[in-house]
Amino acid sequence: MESDESFRDSIATIDKQGKRVWIYAQKPFGKLYTLRTYASYIYLVIFFSLPFIKINGDPFFLFNIMEGKFVLFTMVFWPQDFFLFGLGMMIFVLFVALFTVVFGRVFCGWACPQTIFLEMIFRKIEYWIEGDASYQKKLNNGPWTKEKIRKKITKNVLFFLASFVIANTFLSYIIGIDKLFHIMTEPIQNHLGGFIAIIAFTGIFYGVYVRFREQVCLVVCPYGRLQGVLLDRDSVVVAYDYKRGEQRGKFHKNEKRSLGDCIDCHQCVKVCPTGIDIRNGTQLECVNCTACIDVCNHMMESVGLPKNLIRYD
Numbered sequence: 289m290e291s292d293e294s295f296r297d298s299i300a301t302i303d304k305q306g307k308r309v310w311i312y313a314q315k316p317f318g319k320l321y322t323l324r325t326y327a328s329y330i331y332l333v334i335f336f337s338l339p340f341i342k343i344n345g346d347p348f349f350l351f352n353i354m355e356g357k358f359v360l361f362t363m364v365f366w367p368q369d370f371f372l373f374g375l376g377m378m379i380f381v382l383f384v385a386l387f388t389v390v391f392g393r394v395f396c397g398w399a400c401p402q403t404i405f406l407e408m409i410f411r412k413i414e415y416w417i418e419g420d421a422s423y424q425k426k427l428n429n430g431p432w433t434k435e436k437i438r439k440k441i442t443k444n445v446l447f448f449l450a451s452f453v454i455a456n457t458f459l460s461y462i463i464g465i466d467k468l469f470h471i472m473t474e475p476i477q478n479h480l481g482g483f484i485a486i487i488a489f490t491g492i493f494y495g496v497y498v499r500f501r502e503q504v505c506l507v508v509c510p511y512g513r514l515q516g517v518l519l520d521r522d523s524v525v526v527a528y529d530y531k532r533g534e535q536r537g538k539f540h541k542n543e544k545r546s547l548g549d550c551i552d553c554h555q556c557v558k559v560c561p562t563g564i565d566i567r568n569g570t571q572l573e574c575v576n577c578t579a580c581i582d583v584c585n586h587m588m589e590s591v592g593l594p595k596n597l598i599r600y601d
Contacts, residue, residue: 299506299573300563310428311502312421313411314558318582327398328408335401336453339460339468351462384511388518392525396512397577402496402504407561407577409450410497417443421558447498448490455489502562505575516572526576527601528556528567536567539591549593556580556598566598 301309341348343362350359358365358373365373387395396403417439418424427436460468463482471482496504505512519525533550550567557565559580562573566580584598 311563312425313561314421315415316559316579320578320582324398328404331404336457339465347464349461385518389523392523393515393576396575406497413446448494451493452490454493455486458489506573524600525570528598533597549597553587555583555587559583
């Protein structure tokens with residue numbers, strides 16, 4: 289039993305020497321991934337268009353800490369109204385906690401900006417330029433050829449441009465789209481602080497998506513760290529059907545299956561963006577992205593076994 293639980297002694301992205309293990313996530317596909325893609329597109333449209341929406345001269349959302357002005361759904365709050373703003377934040381945190389108790393960590397996989405930007409923008413760029421996980425690994429471990437240099441430069445330039453756009457949009461939620469426009473069109477010396485903020489935010493986003501990636505969810509995000517104490521036995525999570533799946537064993541054509549339905553193909557591990565094995569049960573690293581559900585259903589269909597060995601449950 290001790291060896292079976294050894295995976296809980298460390299996270300999948302850190303080896304025994306304490307060094308970073310780079311995750312080469314296999315490109316996901318399937319019905320849930322398609323739904324998540326459409327949901328992400330809606331989110332991205334809202335995220336990038338909301339700063340331009342104004343009602344009675346005020347933006348829909350504004351978190352101007354420097355001037356002490358906060359706008360939520362066109363309602364303006366000033367420092368003297370902070371108790372109302374604080375009460376609203378407390379209600380929001382309580383809602384998040386109760387939502388997690390019931391629906392698990394579905395927010396992380398379907399609505400979190402970190403997941404959406406990483407999976408729906410930056411990874412798609414990476415898949416487009418460098419190919420799927422096996423090609424990426426081969427490219428990174430191979431010599432510096434002209435093709436590798438070209439691909440790395442192209443990817444990093446696109447990563448930087450995407451980070452720049454996200455940084456400007458993020459800043460527009462803090463200072464407003466009008467001030468951001470002035471920073472971008474007027475001489476730098478007139479808005480030196482704003483220019484530095486744009487560069488700083490761009491650098492942070494670029495660093496996160498080019499290198500830090502899933503570590504944000506595992507190490508930095510407080511919601512991810514709280515997940516373990518918010519879930520209970522009735523929470524909806526991405527789960528592996530242990531009773532149906534065990535004992536695991538490879539599938540052989542035309543066999544009369546005497547083992548469990550898990551054919552031990554490891555596809556659920558290869559497609560996981562945080563590198564976990566969902567068959568070990570609910571884990572801190574799981575962001576409920578459902579990639580393992582899609583790929584497992586595909587494998588079950590391929591060998592003629594019932595789907596939903598991994599599912600929301």
